[in-house]
Amino acid sequence: MTQKTTGFALLAGAGLFGLSLVTGAWAADVNKLVENCAHCHGKDGASTESDVPIIGGYSAPYLNDSLAVYKKKERPCPETKYRSGDKKGQKTDMCQVAKDLSDADIKQVAQYLAGKKFVRPQQKFDPALAKKGKEIHDRSCDKCHSEGGSLASDDAGITAGQWMPYLKEQFKEFKAGKRPMVKKMKPKMEKLEPADIDALINYYGSFK
Ligand code: HEC
Ligand code: HEC
Structure with a gap:
């Protein structure tokens, strides 16, 4: 009986060891x-x-x-x-x-x-502001946030269809210098007036 338990423990131990070699570190479910x-x-x-x-x-x-x-x-x-x-x-x-x-x-x-889907919510936006926002975006932001910021592969987040109240907070943090950003985004962000930010948020909220 004792021997059997030990054998099992050894086997289990070897199994764990093998797995940790594969994943590199112990991770939770x-x-x-x-x-x-x-x-x-x-x-x-x-x-x-x-x-x-x-x-x-x-x-x-x-x-x-x-x-x-x-x-x-x-x-x-x-x-x-x-x-x-x-x-x-x-x-x-x-x-x-x-x-x-x-x-x-x-x-x-x-x-x-x-591996999951980016599910856009229905948001209320101002079409005139969204139009103005698109112009600003295409001029200053689309280079890194392509197609309104809808491509995950840009590794720059997804702005198109993201929650507008969340985005508003991020703009505040970027403007206040509290959230770090890539070097080339900084001068673009610094140039934005409050009205530009409002327009951009409405543009992002317009994606359905
Ligand atoms: C040189 C490339 C570049 C430019 C230009 C740029 N961004 Fe970004 N942006 C990034 C990267 C990279 C990230 C994500 C990493 C980070 O936080 O620094 C990001 C993050 C963001 C986020 C946060 C997204 C999230 O999910 O929290 C917002 C909002 C944003 N950018 C808006 C803008 C706007 C608006 C402009 C134009 C005025 C702009 N960016 C111009 C590269 C850029
Ligand atoms: C208690 C609520 C809560 C839980 C639990 C939570 N989050 Fe968050 N998360 C938030 C909030 C709120 C924000 C936005 C913070 C802000 O406004 O800057 C956020 C922001 C983020 C962001 C930044 C997104 C961006 O666009 O830059 C990532 C990534 C994230 N969370 C991942 C996770 C992951 C992964 C988990 C689980 C392991 C998790 N969160 C659990 C509330 C939560």
């Missing part, structure tokens, strides 16, 4: 991890909350980098709360969420969400 995200970001990252970004369908590199940046607290982490699940109502922020993930977890979660 990806379904459990994304279930936690879903309590705020919605099922498969298709957020229905206007202050929580839609992240399903973002590229894996963008998701990886964003979570790494949150982990290092290099980007603002506004306080937020769980929208559903057993922690509903409990306060936390994205830096805390990222801190609880290992690098291997982040990789798995990024890959999982990158």
